[in-house]
Amino acid sequence: MRSRFLPPVFNGRLHDARTATSIGRWLGLAFAVCFVTGLISHLLQHPPVWAAGGLPSRPVWGYRLTQGLHVASGVAAVPLLLAKLWTVYPRLFSWPPVRSVRHALERSTVAVLVAGAVFEVATGLLNTAQWYPWPFSFTAVHYAVAWLVAGSLVLHVAVKAPQIAAHWRRRSPGTLALPEEDGPDRRSLLAGVVAAAGAVTVTTVGQSFTPLKDFVLLAPRHPDHGPNGLPVNRTAAAAGVGPIAVGRYRLTVAGPRSYELTLDELRGLPQYEAELPIACVEGWSKSAHWTGVRVMDLLDLAGALPHARVRAVSLQTRGGYRVSEMGYAYARDPLTLLALRLNGEELTPDHGFPVRLIAPNRPGVLQTKWVGRLEVLS
Incomplete structure (x- = not known):
């Protein structure tokens, strides 16, 4: 008898669209801040010919602010990305793997988005420690993949827009929500994810936001440590x-x-x-x-x-x-x-x-x- 593929059964709750959307809002914000500030950093480091002469020198703290936000949002994205992947990974085992052209487009953009997002977060973290265990130029590849992630994210949101809209509000209508008894579990999960994102941010951001320098525990360096202070x-x-x-x-x-x-x-x-x-x-x-x-x-x-x-x-x-x-x-x-x-x-x-x-x-x-x-x- 021909064997039939039986996808795994996931008994855990909260692997649902409502939870994924809730985490996705915060992750999307972190990625947006990271992307925009990354563009500013790249423009200042590698200005195009038409802009090279007139890049502004004021405000004096401009690059300090944008690059600090870039790294802080990238660090905050780590627990958010992991939580987002946890909520949606059972969909990797859905069967059949492709049901329509629209579904194939959705899955292909998700594959590019996940791979690119993990790559950007991982290489960005290693860059903060100045460790480059790869043969390519970090700056050029990190910049190129950022555009790839941004494009696949926009396409993914466009494809999933109806589902996102349905689950965007605090209380999803009708049968779209999990049973009411799952509400406390979802709130606990979201609170834990936000707390994790806040903890890693507070313990690293002091390397640029010096009022929090005494809380620098996870950052590779302390702003006061070095010659000449x-x-x-x-x-x-x-x-x-x-x-x-x-x-x-x-x-x-x-x-x-x-x-x-x-x-x-x-x-x-x-x-x-x-x-x-x-x-x-x-x-x-x-x-x-x-x-x-x-x-x-x-x-x-x-x-x-x-x-x-x-x-x-x-x-x-x-x-x-x-x-x-x-x-x-x-x-x-x-x-x-x-x-x-x-x-x-x-x-x-x-x-x-x-x-x-x-x-x-x-x-x-x-x-x-x-x-x-x-x-x-x-």
């Missing part, structure tokens, strides 16, 4: 920067009137102070007190035009982001400095001694350390 992502040793002798250092400013400055000459120029945050793509950020020479003054000495872009070149010998470019809005902002001091002390080697770039509303990976050359671009 500030964390460090890439050390001088990791970047291949050895000891720099003060007497041999030269800053080259290449422009219509190129020139060089020794470290003592830089120190002899008018010094300005700025309270600016440094915010890294891994999710940590902190405001610090910087002292140095305004980039706009160095550009004026080089005869740069008002709307000229600037390229900062590091002395580092290996690793990414050795070179960064600034549009005129950054270069001419009076808060953009070639910093010589941090929090009242001379820069340490790991923070970019003898000279590093610091500018408002700019990703930390573009705040070039160990600057040896400024180039005026037409």
